[in-house]
Amino acid sequence: MGKVAGRFVIILNIVKVLSVDEIASLASVTDNGSRLSEAAGVAA
Secondary structure, eight states: OEEEEEEEOOOHHHHHHHHHHHHHHHHHHHHHHHHHHHTTTOOO
């Protein structure tokens, strides 16, 4: 656990929680979301 801006958060080791394929999928979704936001004129 950790604390961010006065709130407790759970910190996970992403390599142990997600597979390589799942991490790649998340990266793809993040990239696509950024492109969609830019196209719509929305700040990410």
